[in-house]
Amino acid sequence: MQTKNILITGGAGFIGANFIRAMLSLRPDYHLVNLDALTYAGNLANLADLPQDQQQRHHFVHGDIRDGELLARLFKKYAFAGVIHFAAESHVDRSITEPQAFVDTNVGGTCTLLQVALAAWNEQRRPMDFRFHHVSTDEVYGSLGAEGAFTETTPYDPSSPYSASKAASDHFVRAYGRTYGLPVLITNCSNNYGPYQFPEKLIPLVIDNILARKALPVYGDGSNVRDWLYVLDHCQALLQVFEKGRPGETYNIGGGAERTTLQIVKELCRIIDARQGKPAGTSEALITFVTDRPGHDFRYAIDASKIKRELGWQPEHSFSVALEATVDWYLCQQEWVEGVKSGEYRQWLELNYETRAC
Ligand code: NAD
Numbered sequence: 117m118q119t120k121n122i123l124i125t126g127g128a129g130f131i132g133a134n135f136i137r138a139m140l141s142l143r144p145d146y147h148l149v150n151l152d153a154l155t156y157a158g159n160l161a162n163l164a165d166l167p168q169d170q171q172q173r174h175h176f177v178h179g180d181i182r183d184g185e186l187l188a189r190l191f192k193k194y195a196f197a198g199v200i201h202f203a204a205e206s207h208v209d210r211s212i213t214e215p216q217a218f219v220d221t222n223v224g225g226t227c228t229l230l231q232v233a234l235a236a237w238n239e240q241r242r243p244m245d246f247r248f249h250h251v252s253t254d255e256v257y258g259s260l261g262a263e264g265a266f267t268e269t270t271p272y273d274p275s276s277p278y279s280a281s282k283a284a285s286d287h288f289v290r291a292y293g294r295t296y297g298l299p300v301l302i303t304n305c306s307n308n309y310g311p312y313q314f315p316e317k318l319i320p321l322v323i324d325n326i327l328a329r330k331a332l333p334v335y336g337d338g339s340n341v342r343d344w345l346y347v348l349d350h351c352q353a354l355l356q357v358f359e360k361g362r363p364g365e366t367y368n369i370g371g372g373a374e375r376t377t378l379q380i381v382k383e384l385c386r387i388i389d390a391r392q393g394k395p396a397g398t399s400e401a402l403i404t405f406v407t408d409r410p411g412h413d414f415r416y417a418i419d420a421s422k423i424k425r426e427l428g429w430q431p432e433h434s435f436s437v438a439l440e441a442t443v444d445w446y447l448c449q450q451e452w453v454e455g456v457k458s459g460e461y462r463q464w465l466e467l468n469y470e471t472r473a474c
Pocket residue numbers: 125126127128129130131132151152153154155156157158159179180181182201202203204205206207221225251252253254282304305306307308309314
């Protein structure tokens with residue numbers, strides 16, 4: 117079997133790690149080189165329990181996508197058949213307090229990666245089956261009112277420094293496709309949830325706070341709507357697009373599971389009260405309405421008809437079942453939660469993992 121080397125950036129983060137786990141088990145011919153800077157959001161613990169045969173097809177490189185020399189060495193060494201680019205600063209609230217990090221990694225890092233990928237692709241005589249797949253967000257489209265859904269042709273209208281940085285990176289990726297012919301793909305996905313999500317995002321944060329009997333912060337009046345997608349459904353969609361998507365195209369990915377923040381928080385309270393044998397309504401007493409997020413987009417909803425029509429993808433997990441499974445995962449993984457919150461796994465990395473530049 118001919119092995120294909122694929123560069124995964126940000127593979128120690130939430131979606132990247134779930135994707136690596138899925139890909140290693142579904143595609144025995146892929147050898148994945150996982151380049152991750154291990155920021156607060158990246159943890160090798162997310163990949164620590166890979167089976168032996170899969171470990172051999174996963175090579176971790178501790179490094180930064182802004183490091184062009186490192187990237188060039190990796191492209192030379194592995195002659196990648198494709199790149200799947202997850203690495204980013206991903207949290208909207210952090211982008212409001214520290215926007216520069218989002219410009220640096222999401223815009224600057226993506227441009228460095230594009231430049232090195234283009235040079236390597238030219239050197240390899242422009243193989244047309246090469247793919248540069250940029251993993252992006254529905255937040256680039258801005259906010260919806262009560263009706264409608266984002267399509268691939270919805271104009272960009274980002275509200276936060278995070279979404280502005282992702283919009284800029286999408287534009288650069290598209291420009292490298294149009295200007296230089298690099299075979300690029302972009303996916304714009306809605307809110308993910310599931311195992312290994314850092315407990316700063318709504319669902320794991322609320323689970324963690326309910327367990328600690330801490331306040332559950334709901335921004336504004338809790339009426340903002342997100343279109344929730346189980347992370348493994350996202351990973352399946354990414355695999356389909358990477359392998360079968362048409363170069364130059366954009367695909368929207370969404371769960372068709374719209375919920376307000378308040379609905380999500382109440383549902384998590386209900387599930388955990390039931391798991392802990394507490395009377396219904398116990399945890400709802402922790403709900404605390406707090407000052408709204410500045411520039412808070414009111415509603416996201418995805419029209420995923422293109423990916424369904426062209427590639428046959430649709431979500432397989434129902435929201436209610438997958439949310440319960442997610443709660444159960446966090447209940448069983450308290451050690452992981454404490455480790456990522458305290459930064460313990462980064463110390464663990466320094467002590468136990470050989471960090472390789474290349
Ligand atoms: P995450 O924050 O959990 O993980 C990001 C990973 O990127 C981490 O492992 C981090 O260490 C790494 N990283 C950050 N800066 C880096 C740099 N300069 N060089 C190398 N590695 C770096 O994010 P996530 O939620 O897994 O999101 C992954 C991608 O998917 C992002 O591009 C994000 O914009 C996009 N996305 C996320 C969602 C969602 O709901 N989480 C939805 C749609 C799209």
